[in-house]
Amino acid sequence: MTTPSRPDETGLSFTCVEAIAALPRKAWNALVGDDHPFLRHEFLDALEASGAVSPGTGWTPRHLAVWRGESLVGALPSYDKDHSCGEYVFDWGWADAWERAGGNYYPKALSAIPFTPAPGPRLALAPGEDRQAIMRLLADSWEKRDILSWHLLFADDAEVDDWRAARPNLIERKGVQFQWQDADFGDFDGFLAAMTSRRRKEIRRERRIVADQGLSLHRLEGEAIDDEALEHFYRCYQVTYMERGRQGYLNYAFFQRLRDSLPEALVLIQARLQGKPVAAALCLQGRHTLYGRYWGSEVMADCLHFEACYYQGIEHCLEKGLSHFDPGTQGEHKITRGFAPRLLRSLHYIADPRLHDAVARFCREEGVQVEAYCQHAEALLPFKR
Known part of the structure; x- marks a missing residue:
């Protein structure tokens, strides 16, 4: 100092x-x-x-x-x-x-x-x-x-x-970033009901595609994120960077310390195939806002990124009373999924x-x-x- x-x-x-x-x-x-x-x-x-x-x-x-x-x-x-x-x-x-x-x-x-x-x-x-x-x-x-x-x-x-x-x-x-804001939707069906018929049908189709591939989604919060879940998430996180030919900025020690010192802020969205985790998205949450930050997958699966990184986050906000969802930078594809430019x-x-x-x-x-x-x-x- x-x-x-x-x-x-x-x-x-x-x-x-x-x-x-x-x-x-x-x-x-x-x-x-x-x-x-x-x-x-x-x-x-x-x-x-x-x-x-x-x-x-x-x-x-x-x-x-x-x-x-x-x-x-x-x-x-x-x-x-x-x-x-x-x-x-x-x-x-x-x-x-x-x-x-x-x-x-x-x-x-x-x-x-x-x-x-x-x-x-x-x-x-x-x-x-x-x-x-x-x-x-x-x-x-x-x-x-x-x-x-x-x-x-x-x-x-x-x-x-x-x-x-x-x-x-x-x-x-x-x-510019693209962010979601609750407009008194109530639940995910209410969110879809506010959309045009075409987009509502498209989002439901994307969610069915994920389910039809045998994938199920699970949200773990805080202390429910055990070492096994955290280690699997970190493997997925590194896969995303290795696809671009480099290592991720953050190491496993960072995520471990964050889980141990600030568990109430963590939400882990896990995709499972036949009960085994195959993809994960780690979010942080505050009193009013969910922040989607880190994602990776060990499998190639149609529409899984949309489900894990967008739709699950919106559902979590609606269930927990969070008014905003910031899913991260870039991505014009977020617009048609209800994320407004900011x-x-x-x-x-x-x-x-x-x-x-x-x-x-x-x-x-x-x-x-x-x-x-x-x-x-x-x-x-x-x-x-």
Whole structure:
């Protein structure tokens, strides 16, 4: 942990912490709440303790902790990055352009959740703290460092607006994900009833195809996910990456630590053939939201991905009273299955005015296209008008 900054006129100071374990778990979790499991101390610690996030993998923790006296009143997960892998807001082109011009793009500062493109709050504050004052305090910390850039990824809209108010020179970049939201459907049949006849019949057909192949689906939560189930899931997870010719970002130690320290957040959807598990999707859940994150299969089976990664998640939300389902990035095929486009925003500080101006121009032009795409995708949703 770095030496605390000198308290400002309001009594606030901050430290830069090189391991989440150095910060008090209860105090951190009291700030972040329970609807965003990726912000939880246990999740971030599992990444670091397993070695998935470390200087050796290009992720050096530099978490920003805000203090009022000895009380933790603000927390922002942050890292120094030696590359742009595992972020899902791609700036490879920016890095290439700057390095061709003779500059050094890396290391860069990043406030995000590693390997996790799930929208949500990033800066967690105690009630009553001045959000703008703390944002200005933290912005000073990266602006005084000898780095080219800082990036805030997948923050929610209110936080993006607050950061831009605190630092108007931040560049905004837009993106799109597809997410499901409950509209008082009641149950899965109610969800289908809200759709056009054609799409309703198609989803029922896809679910029958899965059943006709002899596959059955089972949802395991928390402590019901035993070592055997977790080991099988991890084999499936690695299969997905091996098909692309590489290893997964996350190791088995990460998933094991997560299961042991945060079991209430885990939902494992398991596909079985003749009683034997053959595919698995691991989700995390908060108080209002299910997050679909990790998937893999040992078999080739028609429509199984749709069933395990989409329909089972929707059913789980409807049964458990969760209002949102975020199934992960990409995938226009989600639109016809009831996942609506959501416009996302990231923020980028770039110190050098030449690169800043070029990136700002690119993001403005890209943003027009993204907004048009989002409107077009909205019109393709399969619900009755």
